[in-house]
Amino acid sequence: MGKVRILILGGTTEARRLAERLVARTDLDIVLSLAGRTAEPLPLPVPVRSGGFGGPEGLARFLRQEAISLMIDATHPFAERISANATEAARLADVPAFSLRRPGWEPVDGDRWISVANVAAAVEALGPSRRRVFLTIGRQEAYHFNAAPQHNYFVRSIDPVEPPLQVPDAAYILSAGPFTLESERRLLQAERIDVIVSKNSGGTAAYAKIEAARLLGIDVVMIERGTSAGLPAVTSIEAALDEIDHRLSPAMKRGV
């Protein structure tokens, strides 16, 4: 019986973990796709292709050419364009697809969140007076904060913010995490941070700063997720594994 080909759209811890769980399956042939933004991505246990597909049509073409039987969108909850493309490409190529999306964080007692809808609103939420801001939203959208040069920024990202912020006071640290509560607490104190700007990414790897902010009574401007119509979603690796078996059993019985 031939192998069933699965495309995982990745760039996340979840995509990596899913690939790790699937790599030993002799009935499956996995290919994982990265956008190609990170200069040195961590090694992955399955074949990787890198770079954009060229919109939904390009992705649909890839699905057909590579004889993909199932596509799993395991991209970051804030990577909205590729997820919209995946929805459209699945329709165009008539390929089954679902998304794996970790749930967002929920505020708990002691959290001092200011929830906002997007990055521009996060800039506004910092207010007019000077604050010491820990900016942890990734490098691609950091430029929005050029609109608020009165603040003093401490920016953490995996790859450098290029070009750097056009503000008088900004320092940068390159780091990919995961981070521990203790190291985050130390960093917030050492850098005298009084507000964090974060995306509501969910998951555990980036959560320590949110916990540390709670312990220290620091404000968090939390950029919430957009509403995602689109592909049916599961929220855990286990559910994704079940979904794969469920979706592929007809194809496997046919001996595709």
Ligand code: NAP
């Ligand atoms: P995006 O705005 O949704 O996508 C922009 C374009 O990048 C897409 O139209 C697509 O190009 C290409 N692309 C994105 N993900 C791809 C993938 N996995 N494989 C191949 N092409 C991909 O995405 P983004 O926010 O720039 O994020 C880029 C990548 O970083 C994603 O894979 C995501 O999982 C990861 N990431 C994003 C964030 C975040 O906060 N946004 C955080 C952590 C990790 P074409 O239209 O040419 O196909």
